[in-house]
Amino acid sequence: MKQYKIPDAAYKALKWAGLIACxxxxxxxxxxxxxxxxxxxxxxxxxxxxxxxxxxxxxGYSAATAKEV
Structure with a gap:
């Protein structure tokens, strides 16, 4: 499992905003x-x-810098 720089809920919200809403x-x-x-x-x-x-x-930065836990 990977540990991201931003929390999962924030990641999902930002992904929706960036890919769908904007x-x-x-x-x-x-x-x-x-x-x-x-x-x-x-x-x-x-x-x-x-x-x-x-x-x-x-x-993208969060995904690129995710660390394996």
Whole structure:
């Protein structure tokens, strides 16, 4: 069994956020935002996607540095 840098519950939540929530929200904002006249849609979508990449990097670091127990 491996011991990760972050707790299992946090890992699962971050994985869901990075792989499911952020891309889904970014796509939704990118499609619906212009229709509703939202300002700065491109900046908002870029920020959401950057957050998703950051989350992915954090969980990737945790997986890469996991130690066998």
């Amino acid at each position: 891309p889904a929200i970014a796509t939704f904002v990118g499609v619906v935002g212009p229709v509703w006249g939202m300002p700065n849609v491109d900046a908002i979508v870029t920020t959401i996607n950057a957050a998703g990449v950051c989350i992915g990097a954090l969980i």
